Amino acid sequence: xxPADPDQDFLARYDPREYDPIAVxxxxxxxxxRDGGLHVLLVRRDEPPFSGQWALPGGFVRAGGTQPAxxxxxxxxxxxxxxxxxxxxxIHLEQLGSYGDPGRDPRMRVISVAYLAFAPELPEPLAGPGxxxxxxxxxxxxxxxEAGAQRxxxxxxxxxxxxxxxxxxxxxARSKLEYTPLATSFVTEPFTIAELRQVYETVWAEPLHAGNxxxxxLSVPGFVESTGETTQSGGPRGGPRSRLYRRGDARLLHxxxxxxxxxxxxx
Amino acid sequence: xxPADPDQDFLARYDPREYDPIAVxxxxxxxxxRDGGLHVLLVRRDEPPFSGQWALPGGFVRAGGTQPAxxxxxxxxxxxxxxxxxxxxxIHLEQLGSYGDPGRDPRMRVISVAYLAFAPELPEPLAGPGxxxxxxxxxxxxxxxEAGAQRxxxxxxxxxxxxxxxxxxxxxARSKLEYTPLATSFVTEPFTIAELRQVYETVWAEPLHAGNxxxxxLSVPGFVESTGETTQSGGPRGGPRSRLYRRGDARLLHxxxxxxxxxxxxx
DNA sequence: TGATGTTATTCTCATTATGAGTTCTTCTCA
DNA sequence: TGAGAAGAACTCATAATGAGAATAACATCA
Numbered sequence: 036x037x038p039a040d041p042d043q044d045f046l047a048r049y050d051p052r053e054y055d056p057i058a059v060x061x062x063x064x065x066x067x068x069r070d071g072g073l074h075v076l077l078v079r080r081d082e083p084p085f086s087g088q089w090a091l092p093g094g095f096v097r098a099g100g101t102q103p104a105x106x107x108x109x110x111x112x113x114x115x116x117x118x119x120x121x122x123x124x125x126i127h128l129e130q131l132g133s134y135g136d137p138g139r140d141p142r143m144r145v146i147s148v149a150y151l152a153f154a155p156e157l158p159e160p161l162a163g164p165g166x167x168x169x170x171x172x173x174x175x176x177x178x179x180x181e182a183g184a185q186r187x188x189x190x191x192x193x194x195x196x197x198x199x200x201x202x203x204x205x206x207x208a209r210s211k212l213e214y215t216p217l218a219t220s221f222v223t224e225p226f227t228i229a230e231l232r233q234v235y236e237t238v239w240a241e242p243l244h245a246g247n248x249x250x251x252x253l254s255v256p257g258f259v260e261s262t263g264e265t266t267q268s269g270g271p272r273g274g275p276r277s278r279l280y281r282r283g284d285a286r287l288l289h290x291x292x293x294x295x296x297x298x299x300x301x302x
Numbered sequence: 303x304x305p306a307d308p309d310q311d312f313l314a315r316y317d318p319r320e321y322d323p324i325a326v327x328x329x330x331x332x333x334x335x336r337d338g339g340l341h342v343l344l345v346r347r348d349e350p351p352f353s354g355q356w357a358l359p360g361g362f363v364r365a366g367g368t369q370p371a372x373x374x375x376x377x378x379x380x381x382x383x384x385x386x387x388x389x390x391x392x393i394h395l396e397q398l399g400s401y402g403d404p405g406r407d408p409r410m411r412v413i414s415v416a417y418l419a420f421a422p423e424l425p426e427p428l429a430g431p432g433x434x435x436x437x438x439x440x441x442x443x444x445x446x447x448e449a450g451a452q453r454x455x456x457x458x459x460x461x462x463x464x465x466x467x468x469x470x471x472x473x474x475a476r477s478k479l480e481y482t483p484l485a486t487s488f489v490t491e492p493f494t495i496a497e498l499r500q501v502y503e504t505v506w507a508e509p510l511h512a513g514n515x516x517x518x519x520l521s522v523p524g525f526v527e528s529t530g531e532t533t534q535s536g537g538p539r540g541g542p543r544s545r546l547y548r549r550g551d552a553r554l555l556h557x558x559x560x561x562x563x564x565x566x567x568x569x
Numbered sequence: 570t571g572a573t574g575t576t577a578t579t580c581t582c583a584t585t586a587t588g589a590g591t592t593c594t595t596c597t598c599a
Numbered sequence: 600t601g602a603g604a605a606g607a608a609c610t611c612a613t614a615a616t617g618a619g620a621a622t623a624a625c626a627t628c629a
Contacts, residue, residue: 275624
């Protein structure tokens, strides 16, 4: 950012209409748990490119000028509101990363800032102002690999590089569950320890030891807070009533709740 | 990304020259350890806005068209090369986040994708193709607060929102040392355990227990690997020769090396 | 109604990880 | 040569974890 730098000079004298433009969009990975499985909110395209394929909800950032300017986060909230339209205040939203490889959009150079949202169970998406079709799609039917690709035979091919963005979002979610209390963003208050455990088991896709999980959650300061109440009845297949909890005031879990069997992931 | 979405329609018919433009830049937070302190690479501006103030090295992303297109990462490498120009292969580089609030650049709407680099000790920056002045600046003289502001009285005011970007980069670095072997990116091979400990103590800004650190580093599989050699002499103030190590093959530290006294940061 | 199975919650116990401090030894510097 | 610094390896108390079992409250169904 100095005048001797040609790039900075360029910025100082920049008249954007003279240069190759870059478009900026925001795409949102919205995760929720439905029917015991991890789901992501997708919309279906029916115009080229990628016509007929599923994609993350997204849209342009309003730059200001003829439109009111908005922050990147505000753009993400606007896009999310187009599909879900309710209780946005309860939804956790964080920036995931930016994706800008040349050619990721065949029409022009597009930089997409991806956001990641964690939501408690929501109704079917209104295919409202944002989509011809919108749906909660089980994450596992997309056949995502760790490398951000889709396995051959996946019935729903994702448009653009959205498979990679989604894979990054899933890994971020798995990781955030370890050291933050964000699992509570997937449930509605009040909730039981078992509901919280199901969140972990679903996102991590592995069973956890119920007793150890229970001990751990209650021993981490500020993770959950007892309401003093219990459920009105036992579970659908028996068992005693569960105590009910709400979110605590911790922003970090200390000590963290680590995924089992991470040794293999180390190298 | 469907035709019913006005934003997507907009994209399909987008002629960028008709709309309010957004510029995309890449800024790089480059951290290194010099003279026992954490330093960041900054350049000095001498044109408005923020003339005379320090800023992160940055530049436009080459969109393609009249210029060859580059990825965001390639842009970051190009910017880094302008200042440091050597051994870029050894430098760890990762995306930090994107910053796009309206008004962050008074000239126009600019989205900046920030990258974070960890470098071993490098020579004074060539104020080369990238800067009228470039320097390694001790991170502590910038008076950064956790909130991303600068304390009043800081002698070097950072331009734009670079104080926040730098604060985010520092926190990312502190955090990454816990669960990745990236501390080894701050030293040149071969290195001693004490050198590695100084990296942690510098970045975390707190003293560590030498014996426990030693035990821990050697017990985490794949963190470091012995070369079988030792230093040629003891330390400058005495002590025996140290064994030398190189980087191991671990990508994650398991178990992690946690910062002491994190309980206060939890809420 | 009573047997059977399910599940929340609590406990035990062996193992591992951590924090604090000590010991032994090798080296530099005065 | 002596004093002090520092690498490396120990000890030991405490905390955290993983695996399993025990207890008790509840649902379902014969």
